[in-house]
Amino acid sequence: MEPLMTASTIVSGANMAALGVLAKVFATMYSRTRAQLPLGMIFFAGLLFVHNVITVYAYFSMTDLYAAPLLPYLLAIDAAELGGVLVLLRVSLQ
Secondary structure (H helix, E strand, O other): OOHHHHHHHHHHHHHHHHHHHHHHHHHHHHHHHOOOHHHHHHHHHHHHHHHHHHHHHHHHHOHHHOOHHHHHHHHHHHHHHHHHHHHHHHHHOO
């Protein structure tokens, strides 16, 4: 596996961990408030989690199909998603 693809896989794994924590934070919010917004955010976090599971699976099962010039862009997309999730997690913990 190429180093950039390995890095993308690691970043996607970090995304899954952060999304798990985020879903737990929203579940706690929902249990305290019974508001509808945390339910929507749990659904949103779940969809992003599924996206990252599919991404990691694709990286491992279709490694040969990814062109090398494409890999930096895939890493940038995964890193941008991780940044957004971490910002959302930070704001949610305040």
